[in-house]
Amino acid sequence: MRFLYYPLRRLLYAFWVIIGATFIVFLVFNVVVGDPTAVLLGKYATPAAMATLSHSLGLDRPWYIQYWDILQSAFTFNFGHSWSSKQNILKMFQEGALVSLSVTLPVFLIGNAVVISMALWMTKYRGSIWDRLLVTFCIIMISISPLIYILVGQGVFAFKLGLFEIMGYERGFLACIPYIILPVIIQVLIHFCYNYRFYRTIMLDEIYQDYVRTARAKGLTEQVILFKHVLKNVMVPIITILVKGMPSLLFGSVLIENFFGIPGLGNVITNAINCCDFPTIKAATVVAAVLSIICNIFGDILYALVDPRMKL
Numbered sequence: 001m002r003f004l005y006y007p008l009r010r011l012l013y014a015f016w017v018i019i020g021a022t023f024i025v026f027l028v029f030n031v032v033v034g035d036p037t038a039v040l041l042g043k044y045a046t047p048a049a050m051a052t053l054s055h056s057l058g059l060d061r062p063w064y065i066q067y068w069d070i071l072q073s074a075f076t077f078n079f080g081h082s083w084s085s086k087q088n089i090l091k092m093f094q095e096g097a098l099v100s101l102s103v104t105l106p107v108f109l110i111g112n113a114v115v116i117s118m119a120l121w122m123t124k125y126r127g128s129i130w131d132r133l134l135v136t137f138c139i140i141m142i143s144i145s146p147l148i149y150i151l152v153g154q155g156v157f158a159f160k161l162g163l164f165e166i167m168g169y170e171r172g173f174l175a176c177i178p179y180i181i182l183p184v185i186i187q188v189l190i191h192f193c194y195n196y197r198f199y200r201t202i203m204l205d206e207i208y209q210d211y212v213r214t215a216r217a218k219g220l221t222e223q224v225i226l227f228k229h230v231l232k233n234v235m236v237p238i239i240t241i242l243v244k245g246m247p248s249l250l251f252g253s254v255l256i257e258n259f260f261g262i263p264g265l266g267n268v269i270t271n272a273i274n275c276c277d278f279p280t281i282k283a284a285t286v287v288a289a290v291l292s293i294i295c296n297i298f299g300d301i302l303y304a305l306v307d308p309r310m311k312l
Contacts, residue, residue: 007301010301011297014293014296018071018074018075021289021290021293022071022074022286024290025070025282025285026067028285029281029282030066030067032094036278037057037059038138038277040212045254057083068287074290077090077284079093079259079280079282079286081279083278084212084275084277090283092280093268096263096264096266096267096268097264097265098260099169099171099176099255099263099265100249100250100251102180102264103184103264104248105249106180106184106192107184107187107188107253110184110188111187111188111195112245114188115196116199118192118196119196119200119229120199120200120230122134123200123230126207131269134196138192138193138196141189142193142194146186146255147255150186150260153185157182163181163182165179165181166179166182167260167261169261179260183256184288186256187253187256199238202234203230203234206230211229213230234308236306239299239303242299243302244295246290247291247292250265250291251265252261253266268280
């Protein structure tokens with residue numbers, strides 16, 4: 001019962017956070033942005049046409065009813081239909097999410113496994129020429145715009161060398177593989193360069209702790225010390241980074257999807273912005289907020305599981 005009490009308490013807290021987040025979304029789209037009918041009808045829109053369109057879209061309803069629709073959608077995921085394509089928004093998101101995950105999930109799994117393992121392993125060679133070269137390499141690479149990685153990857157490895165496919169994404173587990181290899185490699189490289197120094201720092205902070213010196217004095221091998229003891233004690237900051245990156249599994253590859261013609265959620269959102277499709281944009285904002293809240297709750301539970309000092 002005690003184990004269940006903590007998640008339930010976090011869910012109750014999340015309920016009020018969702019109310020606040022949806023209210024901010026309502027204020028942004030209904031107060032700050034204003035009436036979208038002028039944009040939808042163009043610069044020659046007449047007041048009569050704007051009033052008719054506003055009524056057909058339900059924009060002339062009382063504010064509390066419009067806010068209720070947004071709040072309700074955060075719990076039911078019933079977002080209605082797109083203004084531009086007339087499709088069901090939830091169905092659009094479901095189809096786009098599967099495509100986006102085909103790119104972002106391998107990046108998340110491979111990228112984090114590589115950067116954590118490399119940062120942990122390089123603590124054995126801290127201060128060596130290899131350590132300094134790797135840090136310098138990461139600093140140089142993060143100083144370059146991600147767009148350059150995409151253009152160089154497409155221009156050199158796809159067009160000139162013909163090693164990868166970059167257009168014509170096909171749905172399906174096996175059919176999509178030739179089209180996601182280059183995007184995955186590019187994003188894994190970017191992920192590694194942006195996160196290596198952070199992981200290296202927390203590993204080095206831990207490697208100088210007393211328990212590590214005691215383990216060495218007992219004769220434990222360096223591999224056992226690093227991958228059994230040190231890794232276990234740096235799990236809290238690692239979980240923080242992992243949880244922070246989870247929402248990007250759905251919404252974090254807009255640039256990649258546009259340049260590689262991948263019909264994922266990034267393309268759905270880009271098209272919605274270009275068409276002033278407010279329901280789709282609001283739905284994406286609400287989903288991102290709810291997903292972030294759920295990931296934070298998941299992270300809090302993991303903290304309590306890996307760190308005995310945190311009570312459930």
